[in-house]
Amino acid sequence: MRWILIIAERFERDGILTPMADQISPELFDHLVELASLELTGDEAEYLRGELNRQLKAIEELAAIPILGNTPLARHGVSYPADLRPAMREDHAEASGLSDEILAQAPETEGRYVVVPEIPHEELG
Amino acid sequence: MPDLCDLPAHELARRIRGGELSASDALDSALARVRAADGDPGRLDGPRDDGSKVHAFITLTETRARGQAKQVDAKIAAGEDPGPLAGVPFTVKDIFTVEGVLATAGSRILSNFVSPYTATPVERLEAAGGVMLGKVNLDEFTYGSSNESSAYQPAPRNPWDPSRVPGGSSGGSAAAVAAGEGALSLGTDTAGSVRQPAAFCGVVGIKPTYGRVSRYGLIAFGSSLDCPGPVARNVRDAAVALNAIAGPDPRDSTAAVVPVPDYAAELEKGVKGLRIGLSPDYDKISYFNHETGELESRPLLAEIAAAVVHAADTLANLGAEIVEAVPLPHTAYGIPAYFVISRVEAASNLHRYDGVKYGYRTNAKVEDLRELYRKTRAEGFGSQPKLRILMGMYVSAAQYSEQYYRRALQVRSLIRGDFDLVFDSKGKFQLDALLAATTPTTAFPVGAVYGDTVLMQYADQLTVPANHAGVPAISLPAGLNSERLPIGVQLIGTDFSEAALFRIGRAFEAATEAEAWRREKPSVLENLAG
Numbered sequence: 001m002r003w004i005l006i007i008a009e010r011f012e013r014d015g016i017l018t019p020m021a022d023q024i025s026p027e028l029f030d031h032l033v034e035l036a037s038l039e040l041t042g043d044e045a046e047y048l049r050g051e052l053n054r055q056l057k058a059i060e061e062l063a064a065i066p067i068l069g070n071t072p073l074a075r076h077g078v079s080y081p082a083d084l085r086p087a088m089r090e091d092h093a094e095a096s097g098l099s100d101e102i103l104a105q106a107p108e109t110e111g112r113y114v115v116v117p118e119i120p121h122e123e124l125g
Numbered sequence: 126m127p128d129l130c131d132l133p134a135h136e137l138a139r140r141i142r143g144g145e146l147s148a149s150d151a152l153d154s155a156l157a158r159v160r161a162a163d164g165d166p167g168r169l170d171g172p173r174d175d176g177s178k179v180h181a182f183i184t185l186t187e188t189r190a191r192g193q194a195k196q197v198d199a200k201i202a203a204g205e206d207p208g209p210l211a212g213v214p215f216t217v218k219d220i221f222t223v224e225g226v227l228a229t230a231g232s233r234i235l236s237n238f239v240s241p242y243t244a245t246p247v248e249r250l251e252a253a254g255g256v257m258l259g260k261v262n263l264d265e266f267t268y269g270s271s272n273e274s275s276a277y278q279p280a281p282r283n284p285w286d287p288s289r290v291p292g293g294s295s296g297g298s299a300a301a302v303a304a305g306e307g308a309l310s311l312g313t314d315t316a317g318s319v320r321q322p323a324a325f326c327g328v329v330g331i332k333p334t335y336g337r338v339s340r341y342g343l344i345a346f347g348s349s350l351d352c353p354g355p356v357a358r359n360v361r362d363a364a365v366a367l368n369a370i371a372g373p374d375p376r377d378s379t380a381a382v383v384p385v386p387d388y389a390a391e392l393e394k395g396v397k398g399l400r401i402g403l404s405p406d407y408d409k410i411s412y413f414n415h416e417t418g419e420l421e422s423r424p425l426l427a428e429i430a431a432a433v434v435h436a437a438d439t440l441a442n443l444g445a446e447i448v449e450a451v452p453l454p455h456t457a458y459g460i461p462a463y464f465v466i467s468r469v470e471a472a473s474n475l476h477r478y479d480g481v482k483y484g485y486r487t488n489a490k491v492e493d494l495r496e497l498y499r500k501t502r503a504e505g506f507g508s509q510p511k512l513r514i515l516m517g518m519y520v521s522a523a524q525y526s527e528q529y530y531r532r533a534l535q536v537r538s539l540i541r542g543d544f545d546l547v548f549d550s551k552g553k554f555q556l557d558a559l560l561a562a563t564t565p566t567t568a569f570p571v572g573a574v575y576g577d578t579v580l581m582q583y584a585d586q587l588t589v590p591a592n593h594a595g596v597p598a599i600s601l602p603a604g605l606n607s608e609r610l611p612i613g614v615q616l617i618g619t620d621f622s623e624a625a626l627f628r629i630g631r632a633f634e635a636a637t638e639a640e641a642w643r644r645e646k647p648s649v650l651e652n653l654a655g
Contacts, residue, residue, distance in 0.1 A: 040503065085382065
């Protein structure tokens with residue numbers, strides 16, 4: 001606990017907890033919220049935008065790391081040479097036998113169709 | 126005499142397999158402990174405040190468990206092999222699917238989801254004779270280090286001090302095992318989510334090599350980082366449990382086709398001649414000072430640093446060679462890289478929750494499909510998933526991905542390179558394992574950190590490098606601090622070196638068996654007795 005308080009004080013002093021300039025403005029934030037298919041209340045939006053900007057401050061550390069241009073991108077930590085990977089199975093359809101159970105989870109169905117409200121669309125020409 | 130539920134898993138299985146004890150008796154004992162120690166299970170919109178119980182559970186599957194225990198007993202009566210975990214009660218973090226059982230991920234958005242299939246690691250624990258008690262609580266979608274973010278309240282508390290968090294995200298798992306509510310639990314570790322709660326609750330937790338255990342049936346967070354792993358009260362139990370769940374799986378293309386050794390076979394071989402490293406890069410917590418542009422650091426709490434030194438001394442006395450000053454210079458960059466990689470993967474994985482196919486759907490009247498998505502996701506997700514979605518979308522956007530995502534993946538290469546160098550069998554260090562603190566602090570009070578997402582994430586600084594690199598790491602109980610809170614140390618090894626980590630862990634455990642702290646019990650259990 002002591003450590004946490006010490007670090008918290010330092011973060012505050014160093015500007016991690018109180019970002020000087022917000023990288024994500026209210027306008028950009030609203031755009032992200034729209035893209036993410038979310039809707040936020042005022043308090044929630046304020047909290048989340050604040051945390052987002054604080055996290056970006058912490059991420060800025062990445063920019064200071066010396067990285068050689070040829071450093072590979074590691075999509076997994078463990079390298080996956082062919083002898084560790086399972087062989088690809090034959091590409092053919094296999095019935096799960098679970099379609100009834102899966103359909104039963106849908107909030108609204110009609111027969112074996114999943115029902116959704118009006119899908120927004122524009123008439124062409 | 127201890128209650129049956131306090132016996133090690135391997136001892137319970139031995140007695141049950143030998144006919145000394147029935148699986149149903151073992152189950153009764155575990156259920157009695159749940160009733161006495163757990164209190165109310167977490168529920169949607171439940172109360173947050175409760176000061177004396179563990180609250181590990183979301184869903185108790187008592188009827189199912191009784192059926193399984195009876196099956197084990199019937200096999201024994203018929204002279205059939207009931208499996209190495211015969212009759213051992215275990216719990217499952219509610220991020221795995223089990224056929225016919227709610228799979229909530231601690232989130233309102235999955236609060237009504239009953240899985241039509243069972244996750245591979247759960248299926249394998251049951252095939253080994255294990256008896257599932259139920260599903261235990263976690264941070265919502267595993268996003269946290271304290272369990273406070275679960276939509277199911279009350280959230281789990283630390284059995285050593287219920288005013289403190291159990292850690293997270295596998296907090297329900299660690300709390301249940303520490304309290305005797307099942308001898309084993311199945312958790313997941315994406316940045317430390319098995320090891321950190323294991324350290325906070327005084328139990329053993331292992332994050333296996335990425336690909337050692339199938340992720341089929343695991344509700345995904347960071348798909349390149351997630352590792353299922355067992356939580357146990359001792360090293361042998363963790364080894365037996367990992368044996369049961371590890372190995373290739375045709376349903377997960379990242380489950381490696383590497384043979385699984387018998388982890389229990391070499392447990393008692395000792396550490397003579399093994400090379401165990403200590404690194405100054407794990408003796409501190411580092412963070413970036415934006416004013417000076419310098420990386421600054423703080424030492425670990427003295428009691429935690431002392432526990433690491435004590436573990437090193439103990440292993441040295443047993444004949445291990447301690448290699449000091451091992452450089453792992455990119456350790457400090459684990460958290461910033463994780464902030465990027467995990468958010469991008471989380472955002473991608475969370476797009477599927479939309480109120481159409483399964484899970485929660487808004488009851489509000491909506492005009493069109495887009496509004497259905499927005500309202501469903503707004504009502505269904507708590508603030509932590511929302512934050513990860515927004516961050517993941519921002520840092521992976523075309524104009525920023527060079528600056529953030531690609532750079533983070535390169536940093537992951539550098540972290541991997543640190544480990545490759547020190548574990549290289551022909552290199553300068555030739556380590557069998559690295560020894561370090563699991564966490565920079567012991568369990569913190571409920572409410573002390575929650576809400577501050579940057580500070581919460583830094584709790585993972587010592588555990589996240591192993592996730593970036595994919596290498597295995599085990600957290601072991603290593604003492605209690607002056608407030609009687611558990612301290613954990615971890616051993617990190619090279620790819621697929623779990624057998625060596627168990628062996629070193631067991632040697633440390635055996636050598637410290639007589640130390641006074643080993644006889645201490647979580648306060649929740651003392652209160653039951655007295």
